[in-house]
Structure formats: C-alpha cells, structure tokens
Amino acid sequence: MQTDQDSKPKVGEFELLTAKQTAVLHLLAQGRTSKEIAALLDTGESAVNRHIEIKRSRLGGVTRLELARRYRNACPDAPSALRVDSAEQKIDLVAPPPTDERPDRDDAEADPLFQDSLTMKIEAPWAGQEEPVVVPRVLDGANATLTRGAAITIMVTSILASLVLAITAAWAITEALGG
Template sequence: MGDGEDDFTFATEKQRAVLELLANNRTSKEIAGALAVSEPAINRRIEVLRLRLGGITRHQLVRRYRNWRDRIALDAGSSVPCVENDDEFIQLGARAAFGKAGDGSDADETTARFRDSIAVRVDAPWAEEMPQPRVVPGMLDGSNAMLSRGAAIAIILLAILASLAVGLGVARALADIVNG
C-alpha cells in the first residue's frame, strides 16, 4: 500500500487498539496487560500489520500509524470551524478571608478560607517545624536510657563474639577432618 490516505483502513478493531497503544510508546507486555490478551497475540497482530505494509520495521509502523491518525484527525477537524467561547472561563470566588474569628473554623492567620470551604496553607510546608522521627525504640529511651543502651550494646557485642567463636570452631573442625 504506500503512504496513501487509506494505509490503515484495512486494520481490524483489535489491530487498531494495539496500534493506538503502540503509538503511545507502550511495550508489548504493557499492551497485553491493557487489552487482557497474551503477549504473543499482541506480537502476532503487530507482525501481521508489518507484513501487510511490506515488511516494515515496528518503528516505521508506529510512525506511519501516527501520521495516518494525525491526517485523519486533521481532516475531521478541518470541517469543524474554530469557535471561541467566552463562557468557559473559570470564575474565581471572592477574596479569601484570613483567620476571621466567629466563622466557625479553627483557622489562624496562615490559613485561608475560601467560599468552597477548602483550607489552604499560606506558608511553605517545610517552614514549620516537623516532629522528629524516633530514632531509637522507646525501650532504649527514658529514665534509664544510658543503662539500657549500654546493656543492648554489651549483648550485641557478646552475640557477635559468640558467633565468631562458633565459626572459628567449625572452621578448625573442618580443617582437622580434611587433614585428617
């Protein structure tokens, strides 16, 4: 066929669905997931289209489909005149009131209250002091923190030394067996 206007009129609905997703830079696996079909079925549909268009590459297939789709959209869009509509502008509400007493909210001077009741912070989120995350568990913190942490360090040290001794014992036993 060539680059004529009817390049993809022969394609079935399934093939067009695959081409549409392929034109959006999706992989075969993503297309298969989106269409709930197997990946080999997607690859077969693409291969049939490639062979039908003269054995072109997948990249060329996608480029031709995009060009064809754009031409069709341009032709369809050229028949509809461009109409400006001033009624579609978004109308903003009245100016926000900051921290009015008696409006039933717990707003302070940094919170804006709009007509549709959405609270918006005026200051940056990183400007206020955030509570620090707990680095150590509560068991190792408190009145006996120094003693608890020292005991935990000693227990961990003894566990490491014990595992080292067991490892050396196993290594010596294996060496005796090998030399044996």
C-alpha cells in the first residue's frame, strides 16, 4: 500500500528523460490514453507503452495514474489535472423520469387482456412418418378393442382345449399300458 511519502516526487525521478519520453509523460499527465498519445506523437502504441512501462519500473512499479501524478508534482510545466468540483453545484444531465401513475393490473378491466390468446397447432416432425404395421388390418378399425379381445379369448380357449386334449391322451395311454 502506498503512503503519502511514496507519492511525493523524489529528486531526480524525472531527470535525464529523452524528448520523446518527456512528451509521452506530458500527455499522460493530461489524462490521455496510449492510443491518443501515439496518434499525437506519430509513433506506435507499443512504443508509447514501452516508454511508460520503463518509467513505471524505474519508479518501483507504480500505476499509470500514480506516474502521471508524480510527473505533475515534479515538473512545474506539467499540466494540472482536470478536475470537476461537484460540491458546489449539481448538474442535471438528464431530465427526471416522468412520475405518471399507472393503474394497477389487478382490476376487472385487466381481465380481458388474457383472452387475446391464439390457438396454434404444430405437428411434431415425426408424426408423419409411417411405422411398420405389426397388427393385421382385421384387428384395426372402429371396434379394434372388441375384435382384439375376441381374438385373445379364442387363442386362450384353443390353448386350454389343446392342453386338456393332451392330458386326456396321456391319461388314456397310461391306462392302456397297464397303469
């Protein structure tokens, strides 16, 4: 953390600067960005950043803002920082928002707003695909449940009849063989 003594310029901090370095620090003290400084000095932005970074590292890694502040304090010809004294006056940049009272939406007049709905029918992309027919067409139709129930009853009855017939045949063979 920096103290007040760190922000005070030391003797010789800004001596032995080249003309380009002085110009860069002078514009930095005015609050310009690296891109603006590069455009004003007809040099590259990386060169401007390099000048600033070299000076920052020589001063112990201070921030750009602190570098500009120290340069303003150390050099009498450095521009003063532009400041706005907002304690004395209040500047309204935007008109205050209108304060018209809107009625609540919970009254009876708001109810018809929900009747504006629109019914839409969207078919699924897979709805039109034909699936292979598993059930014979005889078991489909208006009375499909009745027809399928009758088919199941007939199949169960035939299975039971064949089972009874098989048991009767086995019993007859057992008695014929001497059982």
